Amino acid sequence: MSSNKIVLTSSDGESHEVEEVVARKLKIVGPMIENDCPDKAIILQNVTGKILALVIEYCKKHVDDDQVDASEEAKKKLKDWDEEFMKSPDLETFVKLMQASNYLNGLLGLTCQSVEDSIKDKSVEEIRESFGLENEEEEAIPRNTLELLKTQDLRCFLNPNNCFRFFL
C-alpha cells in the first residue's frame, strides 16, 4: 500500500509519477483515486506542467508533516524552505500557483499566507506594486470615487498615511 505509485498528468500532457501518500496531500486527488481505477493516470485539467512540477516539489517536502515528533530545528528548516519556495517564482507563476493550489486543494495555507504577508502593514503603493497593479490604468479607481472615500465614514478605517500618499 505504501509504495503505490500514482501518475499525475498536467493539462499539457506532462506526467509525473509520485508516491500515493505524496499525491494525497492534494485533497482533490483522494476521491479521484477512489472513484477511478487506481491504475489510470490522473489528469489535472487546470494545471500546466510547470506549475504541477512546483506543486509536487512542495508535496514531497511536506509528506512527513503529520508526524508530531519533528524537532524544533527540523520545523525551522521546513519553514525557511517554504519561504524560499514562495519567494522564487515571478508574479505570473505565483498567480498560476495560487490558482492551482485552490483547484488542487493543497498548499493553500502557504500561498494565502504569503499574499497576506504582502498586505499586512504595507502602504497601498507597496501592495499595488507586489500585486502587479501599477500599470493597470483601467483598474484604477476614478478620482471622484476616491474623493468620496475620503469623505465617507470609511475614513475611520483607513490609515491616514495610506490615503494621503495615494492621492498625491
Add this chain to the structure above:
Amino acid sequence: MSSICELSDDLLVKILSLVKTKDAVATSLLSKRWLSLWKLVPRLDYVTTPWHSSDPSSDFINNFLLLSEAPVLETMHLRLGYFCKREEHERWVEIAVARHVRVLELIHSTYPSTPMPCPSSLFTCRGLVVLSLQEVMIWEIPSTIFLQSLKTLSLLCVRFCSRRDDELVHTLLSACPVLETLVVRRWLEDCVTTFNIAVPSLQSLYIMHRPGGHVQTDDRECVINAPSLKALKVSDELSWFRLLVEMPKLVKAEIKIRQDDSKKLLRCLASAKHLSLCVTSAKQLLTEKSVENLCQLEYLELCTICSSDWLCLLLKHSPKLRVLRLNNQTSQRNCCGSSRKIRVKWEEPCCVPECLVTSLETVEWIGYEGTETEKEVAIYILEKANHLKKMTISRHITNLREKYRTLIDLVSRLSCCASKCRLEFVRL
C-alpha cells in the same frame, strides 16, 4: 501582465480573511476590483489603542457592521478599553449573534478594573464554538441558555454576581454539553467562593494564576469534576483545589497549588504520563498506597522547595520514568509560594527503584545549590541509573571556579568507574 487580480473572488476573500480588518479595508484603495471585496470578509477584529484621546472604536465597529455584506459573520474579536459604552457593546454582540458568529472574543482592559456587563443575548447563540471573555460581568443567565456548539470557553477575570452563592458558574458550565477546553483566571473580585467545574465532556483545563502580586491566600476553592480530562494545568496557589473524580484519560498534568488531600489528588492523577508537581500544603503525609497507582509516569517534574519529600516514593512507584526534573527556582515570578523551607531530606531507599535500573534517561536539576543532601541525591542517581544518558545541573554562579567545583564535587565522589552518562552544567 499578470496580477493577483486574476484570482477568483473567493480566493481573494480567503486571503483578506487572514489579515487584520484595518488592513483588509485599506485594500479598497487598490483598484476597482478591490473596492468592495473587503465587505465579504466574515471577520471583524478590533484592538483599541488605550492611549488614544478620542477613541475611534465605535465608529470603526459600527461602520464595519453596517457596510459588511458577508452572509455570515464568523469571527468577532474585540479588544476594548475605557470608552466602550454598555449600550453599544450590547448592540454589537446582538448583531454578531444574529449573524451567526462562531468565534467571539470580548476582551476588556481597564484600570482600575470596571468589568463590562455581559449581554444576555450571548447565551442563546447556538452556533458559537469559541467564546473568550475578559473583564466581563455576568449578572444573570436566561433560563433559555443553551450553548450547544461551544467547544472552547475562556473566562479571564470574569465577575459572577448572583444572589445565591456560586450558582451562575454552574448554570453556565452545565449549558455547554460539548465543552472540550476551559481556561479560567480567577481574581479577587470574581465574587465566587467555590468555583465548581463539573463538565463531563471536558478534555483540557487550564486554571491560570491570579493577576497582580497578590500573596494573600484565602478560603476560596476550585472543585473539579471532569472524568474525561486529558490535560490539566493549574497555577493558582491562592485558592484551595480539589479533584473529585479519577481521570482515566489523563495524559499530562501540571499542578501548582495549595492542597489538602494529597492522597486523593494523586489517586485522581494516576493515569498521567507527564506530571509536574508543586504542592504547598500543611499536611504532606503521603503513604505508599496513595502513590502506587502512578505506574504510567514517564516524565516527572518536582518542586524541591515544597514537594521534595515525595521524591523517594515517586521514584519507587514509577517504573517507566524516563525524565526527571527537579525544580528549585526561587527567583521567578511563578516560583513556589511555600513557606516551609524544607530541603530535600534524603534517605537512601532500601532497594534501588526500578526506573533507575531500567528506564531513566534524563535528569535536569534547576537551581541546584550544592548542599550535602543534594549531592547525595545526585550521586545516588548517577551511580544507580544504568540507562542515564544526560544529567544537567543548572546553578547560579558568579565565576567559573564555582562551576568546576560543582562538577568535581560530584564526579570525585562517584564510586563506580566511568559511567556512560554525560554530566552537563548550565549557568542559571
